[in-house]
Amino acid sequence: MTASFPALRLRRPRAHDWSRRLHAENVLTPADLIWPVFIRDGENEREPVGAMPGVDRLSVDLIVEAAREAVDLGIPVLALFPNTPPDARSEDGREAVNPDNLMARACRAVKDAGIPIGLLTDVALDPYTSHGHDGLLSGDGRILNDESLDILAAQAVNQARAGADIIAPSDMMDGRVAAIRQALEAEGFRDVQIMSYAAKYASAFYGPFRDAVGSGGFLKGDKKTYQMDGANSDEAMREVAMDLEEGADSVMVKPGLAYLDIIARVKARFNAPVFAYQVSGEYAMMQLAIERGILERDRAILEVLTAFKRAGVNGVLTYYARDAAKLLGR
Numbered sequence: 001m002t003a004s005f006p007a008l009r010l011r012r013p014r015a016h017d018w019s020r021r022l023h024a025e026n027v028l029t030p031a032d033l034i035w036p037v038f039i040r041d042g043e044n045e046r047e048p049v050g051a052m053p054g055v056d057r058l059s060v061d062l063i064v065e066a067a068r069e070a071v072d073l074g075i076p077v078l079a080l081f082p083n084t085p086p087d088a089r090s091e092d093g094r095e096a097v098n099p100d101n102l103m104a105r106a107c108r109a110v111k112d113a114g115i116p117i118g119l120l121t122d123v124a125l126d127p128y129t130s131h132g133h134d135g136l137l138s139g140d141g142r143i144l145n146d147e148s149l150d151i152l153a154a155q156a157v158n159q160a161r162a163g164a165d166i167i168a169p170s171d172m173m174d175g176r177v178a179a180i181r182q183a184l185e186a187e188g189f190r191d192v193q194i195m196s197y198a199a200k201y202a203s204a205f206y207g208p209f210r211d212a213v214g215s216g217g218f219l220k221g222d223k224k225t226y227q228m229d230g231a232n233s234d235e236a237m238r239e240v241a242m243d244l245e246e247g248a249d250s251v252m253v254k255p256g257l258a259y260l261d262i263i264a265r266v267k268a269r270f271n272a273p274v275f276a277y278q279v280s281g282e283y284a285m286m287q288l289a290i291e292r293g294i295l296e297r298d299r300a301i302l303e304v305l306t307a308f309k310r311a312g313v314n315g316v317l318t319y320y321a322r323d324a325a326k327l328l329g330r
């Protein structure tokens with residue numbers, strides 16, 4: 001910088017709204033948003049998630065309505081998460097490959113209704129297992145890596161058959177992207193995308209999500225042997241490199257706000273689409289402060305989502321997707 005005050009006045013471009021808009025380096029639009037929704041049994045059922053005020057579990061018919069609303073708001077993708085009835089959960093999570101499970105029914109219902117929206121489906125066993133883990137559990141309490149790959153790949157194919165557009169493995173087993181990509185190719189699903197949860201950290205901020213999908217009460221122990229240690233950043237680069245090499249079309253960093261540095265590193269290093277997940281705990285934290293009048297709602301929502309853009313994401317999974325899209329307009 002050569003000029004100095006008063007030739008240089010950095011406040012000049014900030015003086016007017018038109019000028020601030022003109023100079024904005026990053027712009028959030030509804031097309032940046034992926035809306036996670038929770039599926040439950042029944043018909044015309046809308047059930048609030050206690051730990052996530054403002055978020056409901058919806059029966060399949062209401063998921064279809066949500067998809068229509070998302071399209072109207074310009075949101076390109078819905079992310080689907082099932083709250084599997086307890087009697088369908090088992091030690092091996094086999095409900096994950098049931099062609100009539102909640103996830104498959106929701107995908108088919110949205111696609112059969114001809115709604116032009118992308119569907120992102122989560123691959124991991126935790127909503128289907130009686131122990132709440134993302135992979136298969138051994139007798140002595142370990143999460144088995146290689147042994148879990150077959151059912152995860154079969155789960156992905158089951159979702160693709162039901163109409164999923166983006167398979168999103170969140171299980172953090174090594175090698176699962178390759179296994180899923182191979183299975184999708186073998187079954188003819190050449191154009192089904194994979195968005196891998198590449199850098200997924202073992203986080204306290206997933207607590208409310210486990211309430212939403214009903215796995216919290218089941219979970220034995222923690223997920224530290226497969227999800228990443230929050231102290232690590234180089235390791236995230238290796239996770240991302242591995243998933244891209246195995247056939248991921250895009251990668252995700254999760255949670256979001258506490259990991260913006262990871263997003264920025266991934267963006268700087270890889271020429272690949274990167275997404276962030278503003279997770280349930282981030283949502284709950286903000287939402288409770290908003291409901292108590294401590295935070296200004298609209299500004300807080302847009303500020304945080306814009307921060308993800310600034311860090312370098314192509315898009316954000318956020319429980320605020322609908323609210324943010326309404327604020328942004330089309």
Ligand SMILES: NCC(=O)CCC(=O)O
Nearest residue numbers: 170205206209279280281
């Ligand atoms: N596999 C999806 C998640 O774990 C979501 C976490 C959250 O929203 O807390």
Ligand SMILES: [Mg+2]
Nearest residue numbers: 172173174239
């Ligand atoms: Mg990995």
